[in-house]
Amino acid sequence: MVHDLYQETILDHSKRPRNCHPMEDANRRAEGYNPLCGDKLKLYLKMENDVVKDVSFEGSGCAISTASASLMTESLKGKSKPEALKLLEKFHDLLTTDSPVTQELGKLVVFCGVRDYPARVKCATLAWHTLKSALNGADEEPVSTE
Amino acid sequence: MSTLTSAVTAFDVDRIREDFPVLKQKIHGKPLVYLDNAATSQKPQSVIDAIVKFYTVDCANIHRGVHELSQRSTAAYEETRAKTKRFLNARSKSELIFVRGTTEGINLVTFSWGRTNIREGDEIVIAGLEHHSNIVPWQILCEDKGAKLRIIPIDDRGELILEEYQKLLGPRTRMVAVGHVSNALGTINPVRQIVEMAHGVGALTLVDGAQAVPHMKVDVQALDADFYAFSGHKVCGPTGIGVLYGKARLLNAMPPYQGGGDMIRTVTFEKTTYNDLPYKFEAGTPDIAGGIGLGAALDYLMHLGMDKIAAYEHELLLYGTEALSHIPGLRMIGTAREKAAVLSFVIEGIHPHDIGTLLDRQGIAVRTGHHCAQPVMDRYQVPATTRASLAFYNTTAEIDALADGLKKVKEIFS
Numbered sequence: 001m002v003h004d005l006y007q008e009t010i011l012d013h014s015k016r017p018r019n020c021h022p023m024e025d026a027n028r029r030a031e032g033y034n035p036l037c038g039d040k041l042k043l044y045l046k047m048e049n050d051v052v053k054d055v056s057f058e059g060s061g062c063a064i065s066t067a068s069a070s071l072m073t074e075s076l077k078g079k080s081k082p083e084a085l086k087l088l089e090k091f092h093d094l095l096t097t098d099s100p101v102t103q104e105l106g107k108l109v110v111f112c113g114v115r116d117y118p119a120r121v122k123c124a125t126l127a128w129h130t131l132k133s134a135l136n137g138a139d140e141e142p143v144s145t146e
Numbered sequence: 147m148s149t150l151t152s153a154v155t156a157f158d159v160d161r162i163r164e165d166f167p168v169l170k171q172k173i174h175g176k177p178l179v180y181l182d183n184a185a186t187s188q189k190p191q192s193v194i195d196a197i198v199k200f201y202t203v204d205c206a207n208i209h210r211g212v213h214e215l216s217q218r219s220t221a222a223y224e225e226t227r228a229k230t231k232r233f234l235n236a237r238s239k240s241e242l243i244f245v246r247g248t249t250e251g252i253n254l255v256t257f258s259w260g261r262t263n264i265r266e267g268d269e270i271v272i273a274g275l276e277h278h279s280n281i282v283p284w285q286i287l288c289e290d291k292g293a294k295l296r297i298i299p300i301d302d303r304g305e306l307i308l309e310e311y312q313k314l315l316g317p318r319t320r321m322v323a324v325g326h327v328s329n330a331l332g333t334i335n336p337v338r339q340i341v342e343m344a345h346g347v348g349a350l351t352l353v354d355g356a357q358a359v360p361h362m363k364v365d366v367q368a369l370d371a372d373f374y375a376f377s378g379h380k381v382c383g384p385t386g387i388g389v390l391y392g393k394a395r396l397l398n399a400m401p402p403y404q405g406g407g408d409m410i411r412t413v414t415f416e417k418t419t420y421n422d423l424p425y426k427f428e429a430g431t432p433d434i435a436g437g438i439g440l441g442a443a444l445d446y447l448m449h450l451g452m453d454k455i456a457a458y459e460h461e462l463l464l465y466g467t468e469a470l471s472h473i474p475g476l477r478m479i480g481t482a483r484e485k486a487a488v489l490s491f492v493i494e495g496i497h498p499h500d501i502g503t504l505l506d507r508q509g510i511a512v513r514t515g516h517h518c519a520q521p522v523m524d525r526y527q528v529p530a531t532t533r534a535s536l537a538f539y540n541t542t543a544e545i546d547a548l549a550d551g552l553k554k555v556k557e558i559f560s
Contacts, residue, residue, distance in 0.1 A: 005503065006558060015559075037499050037515055038529030060529060062497035063559070120503060 004113040005120075006063065009071075014063035019056040019073035026056075028137060032130030034122055039065050043130045052076045052084060057130075062123050064114065069127035071107055081135055088128050095121050157458040162450070163539050165190040176509030179544045184329050184357060184488060184535030185513050186379045189443070193382060196442035200435045208434055209408055209425075223434050226441030227424070230389050233444045234374065235365040240423040241397065243390045244432055248356040249279040251375030251390035252323070254427060255352055256283040258400045259373075260321075266292035269318040271349070273298040273306050273335065274525060275328040278518040280354040284323060298324070300525060304331040304480035312343060319349040326358035330519040330533070331480025332463075332488025334358070341370050350396070356380055360537070361459055361486050363452040366391050378436060383443035387436030390427075397423050404429040455538045462536045462545065463487040469549040473556070479531050487536035490517075493552070496559050498532040504555045505532075510548055 026044035033040055041059035045052060055073045059066075072091075076084055087108075093099050095114045103109075114124045163169050168188045171178050180188060200222065206215035208223050227239045236242055245251045264270070270284050274297050288295045296319075298311040306324075315322075322344035327334050341351045352373040358364055359376040366374050373396075378387040392400075402409055402420055406429030411419045420426045447455065466489050470476055475494035493501065502514035513533045516523045523529060534548055 006500075011559070037497075038520075038523065040529075062499040064500070117503060120499070123499060 005117060007110045007113065009107065009110045010063060010067040013067035013070040017057075017066050017070035020058060020070065021056050022058055023054065023056045026054075028134045030130045030134035032059075032126045032133070034061070034065070034126050036122060037062060039123065039126055041065070041069060041126055041130055043069075043127065043134050045131075045134050047081075050081045052079050052081075057127065061126065064111075064120055064123040065126045068111065068124045071110070072127045072131065075106060075108060076131070084131065084135060088132060091128055092125065095124055157454060157538070159458070159539060159541050163541075165192070165446075166539055167191055167194070169539065173509040173511070174507050179508075179510040179547050181534040181536060181540065181544065181548060182511045182513045183360070183537035183540075184380075184517075184533065186385070187360060187382045187537055188539070189382055189384065189439075190446050192446055193384065193439050193442045197384060197435050197439045200438050207431055219434055219438075222441070223432075223437045226437045226444070229441050229444045229448075233364075233448060234359075234389075234391055235367050236391055237367065238394060241391055241394050243392065243397070243424045243427045244437055245375070245388050245390050246386055246433070247377040247379070247388035248354055248375045249283075249377075251373075251388055252280055252352065252354065253283045254390055254403045255373050255375075255392070256287045258403045258427075259350075259396065260284075260287040261290070262401055264288075264291045264293050264320055267318060268293040268320045269296055269314075269316070270294070271296045271298060271311070271314050271319055271322045271344075273324045274300040275304065275306070275331065275333060275335070275522055276323075276325055276519065277329050277354065277356070278520070279356075280323055280325055280352075281521070284321075293320075294318075297521075300333075300522075303482050304328065304333045304522075305482045305484075306333075306335055306340075308336070308339070308343075311340070315343060315347045315349065317347065319344070319347050321350050321352065323352040323354070325354040325356075326364070327355075327361065327486045328480070328519070328522070329357045329488075329535075330517040330522045330531070331482065331490055332357075332486040332535075333480060333482035334362075334484040334486055336484075337371065338369055345370070357486065357488075360447075362456045372396055378440040378443065381440075381443055382446055383440035384433075384436045386433040387440050389440075394423060397427070402429070403427050406430040408432075450538065458538055459487040459536060462540060462542065463489075465542050466534065466536065466545045466548070469545050470552070473549065473552050475556070476552070479526050479528065489534040489536070490531045491533075492528050492531055493556070496555060498530040500559070501532045501552070501555050504558065505548070505551045508547070508551045508554065510551050512548075 023044035028045035030043050039061035044056045046054040055076050057069045101109050166188050204218045206219045208220040227242050230242050231239050296314045298306050326337050344351045350372040353371040355374050355376040360381045372393050374391040379385040409421050409429040411421050477492050479490045498514035515530045
């Protein structure tokens with residue numbers, strides 16, 4: 001049926017999200033909000049010398065947005081800021097263009113089905129928009145997908 | 147499942163469905179089950195034909211030409227006003243103003259009546275169930291004038307608490323603006339009583355009828371509302387056209403809403419005089435095709451009979467409420483005793499957007515989200531709901547398909 005979208009990995013991460021907790025010693029934080037569905041997400045980053053040492057998130061959202069946040073946190077650890085931003089760009093391309101699926105994305109390729117559901121792209125990108133805001137140190141105002 | 151009652155069997159829904167070409171298609175290989183009627187209704191062939199006929203043989207601007215086509219288009223457009231008068235039981239055609247939809251109707255009142263009559267410290271009362279379109283225009287007015295917006299609270303069933311409403315009314319209350327039927331929950335508000343209580347303190351009333359007019363007989367004289375607005379596209383008509391009803395003495399005293407052609411009697415650079423009602427409020431070339439399409443839609447509904455539609459839809463509501471009650475973890479949001487055929491619900495552990503996408507793959511169209519009623523979602527502490535909103539062309543078999551679809555959704559997330 002829709003196993004092209006709700007793949008096993010996505011269902012698994014939505015039911016048992018990894019790195020889903022607040023982080024007291026985070027040195028970067030950002031909040032994301034998707035006004036379309038009311039999804040809210042808080043992202044915590046611990047950066048050392050411009051490298052993601054640790055990352056976690058909290059929030060309530062649909063399966064796609066929760067799984068995306070969970071898989072994003074797994075993909076980010078150990079990456080430098082430019083590497084993380086590059087990954088974001090590749091992930092965005094995966095969802096919004098017909099570009100061939102590249103192996104650089106690793107597990108994130110499970111989201112390739114989202115490109116056939118334009119209404120759900122914002123669900124999959126909420127965590128990544130929030131990441132960009134956290135990396136750029138723009139605190140305070142929650143980032144919106146709108 | 148409950149047995150079918152006489153209202154269901156007496157209503158020839160299979161025959162009626164033949165009138166709606168859009169319903170005859172498959173979505174993702176499954177028959178379309180359209181349960182998003184509170185967002186917009188589907189259109190019968192007669193409405194589509196009326197629009198095609200206008201553009202094919204009658205197209206001309208209205209109220210101006212002396213030529214044949216202009217007379218035809220004017221007559222067809224104005225005939226819709228006469229049909230609307232019968233449909234709402236208004237006193238006179240001059241009390242019916244064509245607008246883009248309910249939203250513009252409300253904005254017309256807040257802009258024209260509101261800016262003239264609201265002063266600092268005045269109070270406007272709305273209900274906790276309102277659609278954003280009956281919140282934001284009043285907020286803008288209150289902000290502009292230093293007036294205060296007060297909210298009638300709702301109880302856990304989604305009914306207005308009338309004792310609290312009584313307490314909100316006072317000498318500063320100028321306007322009470324309420325929805326007739328809640329789009330998010332389906333609650334039918336006791337509008338007649340609400341209007342009477344408002345009039346008791348000398349306040350005016352506006353009723354947002356967008357979700358009521360498609361589903362029940364509405365009599366504006368019996369309700370005694372001062373203003374009543376509805377949208378064409380929710381009553382099987384086209385988008386872009388709606389109606390604002392207003393009592394003539396109020397409309398006469400109000401300044402124009404927009405300036406332009408058609409709304410004037412004479413124009414000089416020194417002084418312009420305005421046209422009579424309703425044209426004073428209808429500047430510029432309107433949605434002529436939309437108006438003519440709306441006329442065909444009202445004909446269609448009046449032919450079926452609003453009382454029969456209401457009785458059939460009520461049976462669908464009971465059938466749907468019962469069918470969904472067997473789905474473990476499903477919680478109905480909005481259980482008012484007087485309710486239109488809206489099934490708004492949440493399922494534990496599954497986000498409405500996932501439900502919406504998974505149902506869509508089974509051909510079932512529902513709305514997911516906050517339904518432009520974020521304060522209602524906050525009241526129930528849910529970010530969103532899944533809403534199946536029914537119309538007279540829906541069937542019990544389609545409700546069974548929804549229930550089966552939800553069971554499949556639950557399997558995927560089990």
